[in-house]
Amino acid sequence: MNSFPAFVVAAGSPLRPLEAGRPGGSAFVSTCRPCSPPSLVPGLPLSSTRSDAVHRCSYVRMAAEEEDNSKRALRRAIVSGDKFNRKGFKDTADLVKAEMTTEFTSDLIAELRAAAYTVVRGGVTVKLAKAYGFCWGVERAVAMAYETRRQFPGERIWITNEIIHNPSVNTRLREMGVLFVPQEGMVKDLSGVAAGDVVILPAFGATLEEMQFLTETGCQIVDTTCPWVSKVWGTLDKHKRVACTSVIHGKWAHEETIATASFADKYLVVANMAEAQYVADYILGGGDRDEFLAKFSNAMSAGFDPDTDLSAVGVANQTTMLKSETAAIGKLFEKTMLVRYGPSDLTTRFVAYDTICDATQERQDAMIELLDVGDVDLVVVIGGFNSSNTSHLQEMAEHAGVTSYWVDSAECVAPENRIRYRSSDGQEHVVDGFLPTGPVTIGVTSGASTPDKVVEDVLERLFMIHKLSAGVPVEARA
Numbered sequence: 001m002n003s004f005p006a007f008v009v010a011a012g013s014p015l016r017p018l019e020a021g022r023p024g025g026s027a028f029v030s031t032c033r034p035c036s037p038p039s040l041v042p043g044l045p046l047s048s049t050r051s052d053a054v055h056r057c058s059y060v061r062m063a064a065e066e067e068d069n070s071k072r073a074l075r076r077a078i079v080s081g082d083k084f085n086r087k088g089f090k091d092t093a094d095l096v097k098a099e100m101t102t103e104f105t106s107d108l109i110a111e112l113r114a115a116a117y118t119v120v121r122g123g124v125t126v127k128l129a130k131a132y133g134f135c136w137g138v139e140r141a142v143a144m145a146y147e148t149r150r151q152f153p154g155e156r157i158w159i160t161n162e163i164i165h166n167p168s169v170n171t172r173l174r175e176m177g178v179l180f181v182p183q184e185g186m187v188k189d190l191s192g193v194a195a196g197d198v199v200i201l202p203a204f205g206a207t208l209e210e211m212q213f214l215t216e217t218g219c220q221i222v223d224t225t226c227p228w229v230s231k232v233w234g235t236l237d238k239h240k241r242v243a244c245t246s247v248i249h250g251k252w253a254h255e256e257t258i259a260t261a262s263f264a265d266k267y268l269v270v271a272n273m274a275e276a277q278y279v280a281d282y283i284l285g286g287g288d289r290d291e292f293l294a295k296f297s298n299a300m301s302a303g304f305d306p307d308t309d310l311s312a313v314g315v316a317n318q319t320t321m322l323k324s325e326t327a328a329i330g331k332l333f334e335k336t337m338l339v340r341y342g343p344s345d346l347t348t349r350f351v352a353y354d355t356i357c358d359a360t361q362e363r364q365d366a367m368i369e370l371l372d373v374g375d376v377d378l379v380v381v382i383g384g385f386n387s388s389n390t391s392h393l394q395e396m397a398e399h400a401g402v403t404s405y406w407v408d409s410a411e412c413v414a415p416e417n418r419i420r421y422r423s424s425d426g427q428e429h430v431v432d433g434f435l436p437t438g439p440v441t442i443g444v445t446s447g448a449s450t451p452d453k454v455v456e457d458v459l460e461r462l463f464m465i466h467k468l469s470a471g472v473p474v475e476a477r478a
Contacts, residue, residue, distance in 0.1 A: 071208055071263050072237045078215050079223070086223045088143065092150035096143050103172065104134070104451035108459060123438060124466050126459060127374050129445035131366035135359030137226030138164050138449050141203035144224045149176045152198045152220070159200040160188070160210060161255050163224065164449035165387035167408060186253065193217060203449075205229045205259035228319045228357035229256055233263045235353045239314035240265055244351055247279070247333060249326045250318030252299035254388055257318045261301070266309050269299035276329045280336040283310050313337065315352040320389035320448070322396075323356045323364055359448050360389050367393050367445055371400045376443035377436065379404040380462070382455050383447025385422055390447030395424035402443075405434065410457035417465050435462065437469045 078084060109128070112119050117128040145163050158179045162170045174180070178200070182189045190210070193199060195218035201211070205225040214221055239246045246267040250257035261267050270276045275295075282292055292306045313333055317326045330352040337350040370376065379397045383390030385408050397404035405421035407413060412420045419434045442462065446455050 070240070071265070072240075074212065075208060075233070075263065078211050081215060083219070084215070084221045084223065086225075088140075088222075089147040089151040092147045093143070095150060096146040099146060100139075100143060104453050106452035106456035108456040109133075109452040121463050122467060123440060123470065124463055125439070125441040126462075127370065127376060127441065127443050129363070129366040129370045129443070131359075131362035132444075133446045133448070133450050133452055133455065135357075135363075135448040137228060137357070137359065138203055141224035141226065142169060144222060145173060145178070145200050146176075148198060148200055148222045149173075149178060155196070155198050155220075156194075157198045157200065158193055159202060160190075160206050161202045161204060162386075163200065163202045165384035165390070165447070166449040166451065166454070167384055168451065168454055169449070190214075193219060195219065198222065201225055202255070203229070204255040205233075207259050207262035209262060225259075226319070226357070228355070228359075229260070232260050232316050232319060232355045235314070235316045235355055236260070236264045236267075238353070239316070239351065242312070242314070242348065242351060244312045244314035244349075245309045246316055247276075247313045247329075248316050248318065249276070249321050249329050251388060254318060256320070256388075260316070260318065264301065266304065267301045268296060268304065268309075270329065271299075273325055273328060273332070276332055279306075279310065280332055282306055283336050284340055312349045314350070317355055318388065319355060319357040320360050320387075320392065321356065322392045323361050326356055360392075363389065363393060363445065363448060364396065367396050370443045370445065371397060371402060374441075374443045376402065376441045378402065378434075378440070379443040379445070380458065381406040381445055381447075382408070382458050383450045384408050385426075387447045387449055390450070391424050391426070393445055393447060394422070397443075398424055405431075407458060409454060410461045413458060413461040413465065415461075415465060415468065417469055435465050435469065437466075440466070 079086065108119075112126065112128045117130055119126050141163055145159070148157060156179065157177070158181055159173065160181050161183075162180070163173060164170075170180075179192075181193070188210075190213060193214065197217075198220045199214050199222070201221065201223045203224055203226045206223075211221070236246050246264040248257060248260060248264075248267055248269045249271075250260070250269055251271055252258075252261075252269040257269060261269065268279065270279060278292075278295070281287065286307075289306060293300075293304075296304075315326075315330045315333055334346070334350050334352065338346050341349050370379070379402050381390060381394045381397065381404060383393070383406070385406075390406065394404055394406040405419050406423070407419065407421050414420075416432075417435055418430060418432050420428065420430050422428050444455065444459065
């Protein structure tokens with residue numbers, strides 16, 4: 001593989017020079033440089049330049065020398081490099097664990113768990129969903145980012161996206177001096193990243209093109225990608241082995257889906273059942289090809305042809321989508337291929353694997369239970385406004401017909417009994433007098449990227465507002 005010139009790369013497509021007029025997709029821009037001769041590699045001592053520079057240039061070329069010159073082979077070559085870390089740093093792990101306990105845990109949430117997920121303060125009853133908040137993958141990613149800062153106190157550290165979708169956590173990383181790769185719209189600028197820099201890949205993962213560029217640049221890479229996300233990438237490998245186009249249930253502009261699509265050869269992203277039904281109808285009866293290409297212009301691989309590339313499909317998903325909708329989409333495509341090609345060809349025309357993560361399933365199941373048996377007057381959903389899994393928790397409350405408010409922090413709840421929140425479609429709303437003055441039961445849940453401390457801050461604000469609206473001095477704690 002030769003060094004490559006300055007480029008724009010559409011997510012999910014092979015590395016290639018700039019293509020004029022290529023529609024849609026996320027991209028990153030860089031002033032790529034060829035690998036320097038060993039004696040000229042900046043930031044490396046002369047004693048180590050030869051081996052480090054040779055390794056840096058060679059791991060990404062290993063795949064090209066193999067008989068299987070696939071994206072999977074390239075990915076495996078990259079992650080096997082001695083400057084690619086997926087395990088964190090044991091030397092700083094204990095310090096980080098104590099630091100995160102101080103910053104993110106909550107006595108109030110511990111009290112809720114100990115009291116069967118229900119507490120009463122004054123006239124406010126809070127019922128907490130039995131699965132909520134920080135998941136294992138998110139906690140792991142944040143811990144690895146904190147460990148990286150301690151492990152490399154003097155190095156310049158970058159992160160290619162938000163580590164997770166929570167504003168308080170990302171703000172904390174900025175306070176630690178972690179630099180966020182500049183991004184304008186869907187275009188990411190990696191031109192400031194240099195050899196010797198440390199680069200963190202977030203929990204959502206990074207594109208194959210980004211990983212390749214960072215490796216050839218000579219960066220120390222710390223990969224915090226959630227194992228559930230990389231499991232989806234393995235599913236795409238299975239699709240390729242049986243010559244199926246990957247139909248990804250996800251949001252084409254979401255970081256995870258952008259990363260996932262980059263590991264596919266042929267792919268199409270569908271956001272919901274309506275889009276999946278449109279594709280299924282096209283498979284069964286054809287349609288307006290130009291309309292199809294326009295509809296999915298941002299959500300398909302380069303050169304995608306709906307007339308030939310939908311003859312065999314494999315279903316995958318963004319791990320934070322609604323479990324029930326992903327299952328329904330899988331059933332839809334299975335039925336579509338059965339009708340179109342008959343039962344004898346089904347196993348070669350359709351494949352699907354369960355790739356919704358456990359944490360997403362558990363939080364959605366707990367939300368169903370809270371809505372079904374919680375007997376709540378309203379629901380507060382807490383999580384970053386760009387969090388996909390949080391948006392689906394809000395969507396579930398809306399579909400159940402329960403008054404619900406999605407907030408990302410306590411700052412959304414004003415002392416004058418006003419709340420600024422978002423609905424699941426991303427629209428922002430403001431409601432005055434949202435909290436009743438009499439006894440009220442509030443259901444509470446939080447997205448997988450939300451620390452317990454953020455949930456506590458929101459609840460304390462709700463308790464305060466209820467006291468004020470009832471004319472009780474705030475100091476008079478129940």
